[in-house]
Amino acid sequence: MPAKATKARAKVLVHHDLCKGCGLCVRACPQHLLEIQKGEINRLGYYPVHFAAESCSGCAACFHACPEPDGLTIIRTLPAAEEKEEPCRER
Numbered sequence: 001m002p003a004k005a006t007k008a009r010a011k012v013l014v015h016h017d018l019c020k021g022c023g024l025c026v027r028a029c030p031q032h033l034l035e036i037q038k039g040e041i042n043r044l045g046y047y048p049v050h051f052a053a054e055s056c057s058g059c060a061a062c063f064h065a066c067p068e069p070d071g072l073t074i075i076r077t078l079p080a081a082e083e084k085e086e087p088c089r090e091r
């Protein structure tokens, strides 16, 4: 099923040389925006994950799934004023 369109709020920076290619972030992403690309290995000898989009919802599920410290960084792109119009509903 195709991913539901959501407002672009962020992008993900993958630190390729820290990634061990475990795929946990790939499985965690509800928008299917991360993928393991076979072909180029990193300095640790793994196929690193790639952010396969220009933007995403910024839910941070990938960040919390990653067991590697500093494996992923979420970069917020939505202006702060716009964030106030849609307050976070998490408790």
Ligand code: SF4
Pocket: 010, 012, 028, 029, 030, 031, 032, 033, 034, 056, 057, 058, 059, 060, 061, 062, 063, 074
């Ligand atoms: S922040 Fe959320 S939507 Fe964006 S790549 Fe990570 S899991 Fe997917």
Ligand code: SF4
Pocket: 014, 018, 019, 020, 021, 022, 023, 024, 025, 026, 048, 049, 065, 066, 067, 068, 071, 072
């Ligand atoms: S969860 Fe972390 S270590 Fe695993 S593939 Fe994703 S970025 Fe790499």
